[in-house]
Amino acid sequence: MRALRLKEWKSEPVLEEVPRPEPGPGEVLVQVGAAGACHSDLHLMHEFEPGTLPWSPPFTLGHENAGWVHTLGEGVTSLTVGQAVAVVGAWGCGTCERCLDGLETYCERPDLAPVPGGGGGLGLDGGMADYLLVPSARHLVPIPDGLEVVDAAPLTDAALTPYHAVRRSLGKLGPGSTAVVIGVGGLGHLGLQVVKAITAARVIAVDGRESARAQASALGADLVLAPGPDTATRIREACGGRGADVVLDFVGSDETLATGAACVRQLGDVTIVGLGGGTLPVSFFGLPYEASVQTTYWGNRRELVEVLDLASRGLLHAETTIYPLEDAVSAYRDLAHGEVTGRAVVVPNDTFTA
């Protein structure tokens, strides 16, 4: 089968022929219908050093996957061949306190988990390939009727990650509240939709690209701003001087984090989702009283079920740019140049073949 392989840190991925894996007991072989190209993959290719993460290349890229059940390993009875499934990306040990709570992104047994906090495309072979070997049926969620595989794949990361971040602050997003979405890209354009779909908050969107600002307006942002020296002031003014209840930073640069800290309300949340490498000094008088700064990482199975439900009812929709697998390197190049509208999605197979 074809697979886009990351051979080592700081290297360009290579599309090559590799053996198609066979599922062992409890495992499932998925024929990949679609695999999203995540901005994090660019960090794997160009920036991360050995030791940045608790796993390392070589592996096949693609941690945002959906497809069809192709082969069931011995003992797997909860799925059927040909069934359309979305892949829950983080593959933990399944037995520790965090995994038993479904929070496999935060697995605490690196001695038991194949790749702690990682999964297919993050330390193990991922979905930028014709087939994906999934270690357990618990990592697969049936795609509801009304949703195509190619539309479900980007939801498994680009929607699931913002969904988890918003749910974490849900209590602060009631009537009269304001959420700020910084960065209206692959995750941000879905984060904006998540806020509108599951909260009563007004949304202020910030992005340096006119196309992204236009997209944010079309998606229902109440105010859209370009980044600049007065952005935080304008946000604070738009919130009646109080500041924003929740700031979702999908960029994570020094500048965007500083904007978040300068516009967040007392008791508000600044949530760092983007891997921009920025830092934010946190001190007693450096933030409004009782404001919190946190990171969040991806999401879990239960949240993916909820995201897929919202999407099947038209309440979430990933804007996508589609590439065939042989053009996957171009997808990442376009992503690196900021030339992708919405999410870049690679399609190894557009239909199921037994």
Ligand code: FEH
């Ligand atoms: C990947 C690698 C490291 C940190 C965060 C991520 C996210 O893109 C996972 O969706």
Ligand code: ZN
């Ligand atoms: Zn990702």
Ligand code: ZN
């Ligand atoms: Zn675990």
